[in-house]
Amino acid sequence: MRPIGVFDSGVGGLTVVRALRRRLPAEAVLYLGDTARLPYGTKSPETVARYTQRNVDLLLERGVKGVVVACNTASAVALPRLASPVPVWGVIEPGARRAAAASAGRVGVVGTESTIRSDAYGEALRRLRPGLEVASEACPLFVPLVEEGWLDDPVTERVAERYLAPLVARGIDTLVLGCTHYPLLAPLLTRLLGPGVGLVDSGEAVAEQLAGDLARAGLLASGRRGEDHFLVTDAAERFGQLAGRILGGAVSLELVEVI
Template sequence: MTDPNASGITNPKANELTDTKAHELTEPKAPGTTDPKAPIGIFDSGIGGLTVVKHLIDALPNENIVYFGDTARVPYGSKSNDTVIEYSIQDAAFLMEFGVKAIVVACNTASSVALNQLRERFSVPIIGMIEPGAKYGLGYTSNDKIGVIGTRATVNNKAYSTKIAELDGQVTIIEQACPLFVPFAEEGWIDHPATRAVAAEYLKPLKDAGVDTLILGCTHYPILKDVIKDEMGSNVKLVDSGIAASYAVVKELTERGLLNPENTPGDEIYYVSDIPATFSFVASLFLGREIIKINKVETDYISSLFSMNKN
């Protein structure tokens, strides 16, 4: 993969956004594009979306990628719907400054709450997590009992149960909120006694219901898959919504003629709104390798891109 330090991806507002002050970026946003060589934008509430980046690079290694993780405001799952919509529009607006050809909402909470608003506001294809994950889950169940774990927002909005019911009304869906999984994942507690104890409590209703398929309805959850698998048992199929979403991106770009024709490895550039002390270690767990360079953009600037009270 091309060294991110030598990335050919540019933001028309600035040559470098590392530790950027909000007042330094005041020109109008760059519009979306239909250029196949343009980057794909990906955002998440934190670093869980890096699991989606990993799968997308595996599927489309020649695509250029711009990632934004809103690590200063994670988690989104405990926020109100209005706040999630506001943050999601801000995140997408930031990615649009790079002239992206598509945006992947690599956050199940944002996908369940803000997808329609994003599609109404931005002209580029917007790919969420819910529909791909639901379709993938339906393809694996044998007993028509599917479990879904996610944030409180994803579960309370019944995003997966609604979509699965639309696709197959005969399936029983059991949803379970697992709010502590995100902070555990962000801390890198992938095999911690506390993680296992909480997993046992969260997953008991799903085990008791006899689900044979479990959708990991949050992009943070795949790095906890060993703990989840141990608790659920080897007969339960775990569905990674990030893998499903990567297939959906391939399909969308193919149908729109937006696949990058270049045969060289794509560039990657990574932005976050905060860099915790454990970031590099935890990010490598999600992505599967070290990120050479992380760029920080201030939350004040991200917040300035959209306000529910002003727009």
């Protein structure tokens, strides 16, 4: 009955928790939001890798049965070097697999500067389906716009139009939401892109992957659902407000200090 650890740089990973709750309602989640050191998306790979290892260690100390690295940036740059005695899932591979399966041939990827610069989605997509056309765009203002709560807003729409224009020009049929904040912009992005472009939420994809992997390993929870618990490294109040909006209800928060 150990919880699944979920780690993100901040509040965005709660969209992954939302996906896990839907797909695996019997599982309990221990969440860690490294709010003291966010954002990860503009930091160097070395720094992101160092922070990620410390965060995973903290979740391991609390007895999780596996860890989801919900942060796309951390998944992109830190996953290969991560040390852990329990299974670790990133969001890139499941998201790329879903996009490669769904696309008619042209995939767009949006994410933070670091995620896009790493080309982790591009590499995974081309490996999974050689010949796939991939176009990527960094969207640095999406996270602050979501944090500001301007989810369906004319300003956000104009920013999105500008970021998406090169992808639209390339004729993409599928868009990978390569940052955990972006599913909160899905209604706006769908309206802008039209019904011909499918959105891939890497959080939903990793929840699907976990369902299979945990079942195969005999690690699925059963019976009554445990309580989710949320750790943050700073500013719990702000996190709590956004968490309530994403998960639809109050969450139990604990402030932990990281070095």
